[in-house]
Amino acid sequence: MKRLSRMALSSVGSKYIMALTGLGLMMFVLAHMSGNLLIYGGRDALNAYAHGLTEHPFLLWTARGGLLAVFLTHLFFALRTWQENQSARPIPYAHEATIQANWASRHMLLTGVVILLFVIYHLLHFTFGVVDADHFKRPLPDDPKQLDVAGMVIAGFGNPIVAVSYIVAQIFLGLHLWHGGSSFLQHLGLNGRGYDAAVNRVGAAVALVVVVGNCSIPLAITMGWVY
Amino acid sequence: MNFTLHIWRQKSPTDEGRTTTYDARDISPDMSFLEMLDVVNDELIEKGQEPIAFDSDCREGICGSCCLMINGIPHGPERGVATCQTYMRVFRDGQEIYIEPWRARAFPLLKDLIVDRGAFDRIVQAGGYVSVNTGGAQDGNCLPVAKTDAERAMDAAACIGCGACVAACKNASAMLFTAAKVSHLALLPQGQPERHARVRNMVEQMDREGFGNCTNYFECEAACPKEISVQFIAQLNREYLAACLEGEGEK
Numbered sequence: 001m002k003r004l005s006r007m008a009l010s011s012v013g014s015k016y017i018m019a020l021t022g023l024g025l026m027m028f029v030l031a032h033m034s035g036n037l038l039i040y041g042g043r044d045a046l047n048a049y050a051h052g053l054t055e056h057p058f059l060l061w062t063a064r065g066g067l068l069a070v071f072l073t074h075l076f077f078a079l080r081t082w083q084e085n086q087s088a089r090p091i092p093y094a095h096e097a098t099i100q101a102n103w104a105s106r107h108m109l110l111t112g113v114v115i116l117l118f119v120i121y122h123l124l125h126f127t128f129g130v131v132d133a134d135h136f137k138r139p140l141p142d143d144p145k146q147l148d149v150a151g152m153v154i155a156g157f158g159n160p161i162v163a164v165s166y167i168v169a170q171i172f173l174g175l176h177l178w179h180g181g182s183s184f185l186q187h188l189g190l191n192g193r194g195y196d197a198a199v200n201r202v203g204a205a206v207a208l209v210v211v212v213g214n215c216s217i218p219l220a221i222t223m224g225w226v227y
Numbered sequence: 228m229n230f231t232l233h234i235w236r237q238k239s240p241t242d243e244g245r246t247t248t249y250d251a252r253d254i255s256p257d258m259s260f261l262e263m264l265d266v267v268n269d270e271l272i273e274k275g276q277e278p279i280a281f282d283s284d285c286r287e288g289i290c291g292s293c294c295l296m297i298n299g300i301p302h303g304p305e306r307g308v309a310t311c312q313t314y315m316r317v318f319r320d321g322q323e324i325y326i327e328p329w330r331a332r333a334f335p336l337l338k339d340l341i342v343d344r345g346a347f348d349r350i351v352q353a354g355g356y357v358s359v360n361t362g363g364a365q366d367g368n369c370l371p372v373a374k375t376d377a378e379r380a381m382d383a384a385a386c387i388g389c390g391a392c393v394a395a396c397k398n399a400s401a402m403l404f405t406a407a408k409v410s411h412l413a414l415l416p417q418g419q420p421e422r423h424a425r426v427r428n429m430v431e432q433m434d435r436e437g438f439g440n441c442t443n444y445f446e447c448e449a450a451c452p453k454e455i456s457v458q459f460i461a462q463l464n465r466e467y468l469a470a471c472l473e474g475e476g477e478k
Contacts, residue, residue, distance in 0.1 A: 007471040011402070011440045012430050012464055081440040085398035088332050088439030094233070094246055095325035097299025099395065101444035106397065108442065183443040189465030192458030 011084075014077050019187035021074035022180050026206060028067060029173070033213045036153075039226055043150035047140070050149035075116070082109055104179040111176040118169035125156060132156055154221050163218035174211035181206040228254045228315055231323045232267065234279055236339055244336070246325075249279075256316035260303060261286060261293060263315055264326075280339035286311040288452060291387030294394065295340055296327040301391035301450040309389060309452040329390050331399035333436040346436040347388050347404060353432035354425035355408040357417045370416045383411035385453040395450030398439030403447035405433045406463035407455050413466055423470035430467055 007013040035053075038045045053060060098106070121131070129136030135155035137147040157163045181203030185191060191199045220226045230251040237244030249271075254263050261283050268278035284292040293310040297303035303313035318324065326340065334342040372380075384407070392403035409426045412418030418425070441460060448457045 003471065003474055007467075010430055010467075011400070011434050011438070012467040013471070014440060015464060016468065081398075081442070085400075085439040085442075088399035088437060089330050090332055091330050093296060093299055093327055093330055094235075095296075095299045095327065099300060099446055099449035101397070101446050105442070105444050179443070186443050186457065186461050187464060189461045189468065191461035192456070196458070 011081075014081055015187040017073060017077050018081070019184035021070045021077070022184050024067075024070045025074060026177060026181060026184075029177070029210055030206070033210060036217055037213060039150060039153065039217060040220075043148075043154075046150040046153070047146055047148065051146050071119075075112075078109065078112060102179070104175045105183075108176060108179055111172045114169065114172040115176055118166075118172070121165075122169075125162075126152065132159075132162075153217070154227065157218040157221035160222055163222045166218045167215045170211050170214045173214075174207040177210055178203045178207035228256055228318070228320045230254065230263070230315075230318065230321070232326060233323065234326045234340070235328055236279070237336060239338060240336060254315050256314070258315050259286070259311055260295070260297065260313040260315065261311050280341050282341050283311060288312045289387060291389035291452075294329050294342065294344075294389050294391065296325075296329060296394055298325050301329070301394040302389075302452050306449070307452060307454045309387070312452075329394040331390075331393050331438065333399070333401070333438050334390060334393065342390075344388070344390050346438070347390065347401070349436065350401065350405055350429050350432045351388075351408060354421065354428040355412070357412060358421065359417075372415060376414045380411045380414040383407045383414070383455065383459050386411075386451075386455055387453060389452060391450045391452060392447035392455075393438065395446040396439065396441075397444055397446065398442060400441045400447075401433050401436070401438040402441035402460050402463065403451065403455060403457065405429050406459040409466055410459040410462045413462070422466070423473055426463065426466040426470045430463075 008017055035049055036046075038049050104111070124130040125132060132155070135152050137149060137152055140146045140148050157166070182199050182201070183203065185195060185199045185202060217226075232249045232251055233246050234249060235244060236247045249267055251263055251267050254266060258266070261281070264279060264281060271278045282292045282294060284290040286293070288309040288311060291309070293302075295302070295310045297310070297313070302308060302310045303317065305313055305317055328334075328336055328340045329342050329344075331342075333346040334344055336342050386404060386407035388404065390404070393399055393401050396402075409429055412425065413422055443457070445457050448455065
């Protein structure tokens, strides 16, 4: 146990933690997006999916607890390594230059903080109903036991400012995944053994899928394609 | 060719230090960067001023002594060369050139452009060796090594320990250096007995020296005068995990 904790706190061990928690969060983002895309199957499809999730409260809250733990671990190790990196170079260069590191890789903390703020807002909006309480999960007129999640989403994105803020947040998420989606393979040691192409492309591919998939929903609602 | 040089001057480790501007006049485009600095120093000595202190030894790209940050890029704009192999023809006539020392907490500055890279020596001392009980020299080729392994080991062993990877990394991480040293021995049969203890001890020493963490900017690979690939960092990650899970040879 002592050995494992010392390993986790080392510079190389932290990579494993960041990679595994990042991978978990990336899988969640993809699963979450897949569920949301059901809105294109009509209001009933999304409502049935949302209802299905709440049918097993024990499983739901276990999953939520696990997700929160993974999220906080990712956050803690990100801040810890960032703080160490800051102190590793106390005097900066007078003339800074970058040879090949892209914008996404250099701004993981910024994109990460934007995602954190967005997640808080998103939870207040669609999970706790603090923002826009009027449209929050009202019972369906023909079946009072089911809640109108699709109606809540469509009403929420009916406000263009909300729709635009979600789209901007997804672009930040995409930038974070662009680097993280490739980085985790390198961190787990899966580079240089025929995985080179994957390391270069997985991040960009995941980022593209998530940005296009998630942005399409507020966009489609704003344009009136989904109603 | 003429250049305007902005050079970091610092009398001692405790001195505050400042950037000072010098003119380099009538420089041949075929001079190396260090020869250009020699010309500037000759003028300074003639004027009775303190010459600029910088490290250099072999001046043919194999010793790893010459470590200059040139316009924000270790060893200057050309890929795959050390400062001593950077020629003035790669710069524009009249260009302003910023010359700074490597900046890292683990590399304390001694004077002007010279830093103490003893941290690298201590990382190697922590495990970057093989222990051989003395006896008769082994016959050549009695330890079979696959050609692909030999070549990969050589790619890693090309590291000259100049510290450009640390200087280039936005986190001042020494991951590429340590990865190269760990990998080249892990790929060869002589490195097997101490394989797990080596990677654990070298990573521990690297962390103790105060280097930053690796976040995959891959600036190190681009700055490395020997063009060592970040794939060796992936190998280091694999080696470290295997060593920690196995746990044998724990101090």
